[in-house]
Amino acid sequence: xxxxxxxxxxALNKKDFVAPNDVRWCPGCGDYAIxxxxxxxxxxxxxxxxxxxxxxxxxCSSRFPYYMNxxxxxxxxxxxxxxxxxxxxxxxxxxxWMVTGDGDGLSIGGNHLLHLIRRNPDVNVLLFNNRIYGLTxxxxxxxxxVGKKTKSTPVGSVDYPVNPLLFALGSxxxxxxxxxxxxxxxxxxxxxxxxxxxxTSFIEIFQNCVIYNNKTWEPVTGRESKAEQSLxxxxxEPLVFxxxxxxxxxxxxxxxxxxxxxxxxxxxxxxLIHNSKTSNPAYPALLSQxxxxxxxxxxxxxxxxxxxxxxEDAVTQQLEVSHSKQGExxxxxxxxxxxxxxxx
Ligand code: SF4
Numbered sequence: 094x095x096x097x098x099x100x101x102x103x104a105l106n107k108k109d110f111v112a113p114n115d116v117r118w119c120p121g122c123g124d125y126a127i128x129x130x131x132x133x134x135x136x137x138x139x140x141x142x143x144x145x146x147x148x149x150x151x152x153c154s155s156r157f158p159y160y161m162n163x164x165x166x167x168x169x170x171x172x173x174x175x176x177x178x179x180x181x182x183x184x185x186x187x188x189x190w191m192v193t194g195d196g197d198g199l200s201i202g203g204n205h206l207l208h209l210i211r212r213n214p215d216v217n218v219l220l221f222n223n224r225i226y227g228l229t230x231x232x233x234x235x236x237x238x239v240g241k242k243t244k245s246t247p248v249g250s251v252d253y254p255v256n257p258l259l260f261a262l263g264s265x266x267x268x269x270x271x272x273x274x275x276x277x278x279x280x281x282x283x284x285x286x287x288x289x290x291x292x293t294s295f296i297e298i299f300q301n302c303v304i305y306n307n308k309t310w311e312p313v314t315g316r317e318s319k320a321e322q323s324l325x326x327x328x329x330e331p332l333v334f335x336x337x338x339x340x341x342x343x344x345x346x347x348x349x350x351x352x353x354x355x356x357x358x359x360x361x362x363x364x365l366i367h368n369s370k371t372s373n374p375a376y377p378a379l380l381s382q383x384x385x386x387x388x389x390x391x392x393x394x395x396x397x398x399x400x401x402x403x404x405e406d407a408v409t410q411q412l413e414v415s416h417s418k419q420g421e422x423x424x425x426x427x428x429x430x431x432x433x434x435x436x437x
Contacts, residue, residue: 105136112162123274123301130280150197154221157192171202174209181214185405199235210264212404223302231305258381261295268294269396326393331364
């Protein structure tokens with residue numbers, strides 16, 4: 094006779110998501126913290142373990158599926174979006190997580206990522222941004238700064254960098270967020286919010302490559318600079334930052350500016366109020382362009398729009414309508430039908 098197992102004994106924990114494989118990132122790499130955050134997040138999502146799939150492209154970050162004790166697919170360079178979309182459409186019940194880097198996602202796979210985002214499948218995209226190609230030993234990437242000296246730019250890069258969040262917003266992403274490998278609590282909260290969103294969730298993660306681009310985010314996320322150079326977005330709250338919480342962001346015409354509360358009659362009512370749910374992309378686009386050193390760098394959810402149909406729902410509905418009107422398809426008849434011809 095079967096005995097019912099108490100629910101708490103069925104509960105998943107972090108260990109359930111740790112794969113037995115050796116983790117082969119460099120000691121000190123920021124990827125470890127992100128892996129830890131995901132392994133802490135998954136047990137809390139209420140999703141059966143067998144419903145998780147982690148899909149990656151190529152690069153250091155893309156080794157992720159090896160280290161997760163879930164279904165996974167380490168695909169080819171830049172093509173994770175294609176596979177992730179197919180997996181979600183084939184089985185909409187799966188919780189699909191796509192891992193990519195700034196090179197894999199914005200250079201080799203930039204075109205594919207654009208189309209995933211605009212189609213809005215319910216896929217969670219984690220873009221690890223370390224502003225360098227780590228796996229191939231230190232070439233400049235699409236997010237490297239102008240002037241960056243690397244093995245492939247010995248006198249400095251002349252390429253203007255891609256802003257990943259602006260790229261996602263330009264592709265009409267329905268969920269856009271940023272977090273950092275230095276902030277475990279914030280990562281877990283952000284991943285949970287991404288999971289809760291129905292549609293594509295795009296998350297940029299500031300990640301440190303300790304070998305080829307060490308401390309690239311230190312001026313923003315470092316212990317000394319975080320309070321003055323980071324801005325944590327809170328829904329419905331004014332954009333306030335600073336060690337003494339006395340600075341804020343207001344707009345002057347179309348341009349943002351940093352102001353000090355209490356100076357020149359400025360108070361909180363003058364500041365921008367965070368609203369991630371506005372359908373106007375101008376506000377999250379403005380936020381995404383707040384950069385070091387002139388502005389604090391925002392972290393949190395920039396945009397979350399509910400209600401847009403997901404790709405898998407649209408495709409499933411279309412298939413159901415076609416089936417009800419025309420019955421089961423016949424591939425052979427399609428291939429040899431009136432739209433085919435013989436080459437002589
Ligand atoms: Fe991490 Fe950089 Fe090493 Fe790659 S090369 S594993 S990104 S530290």
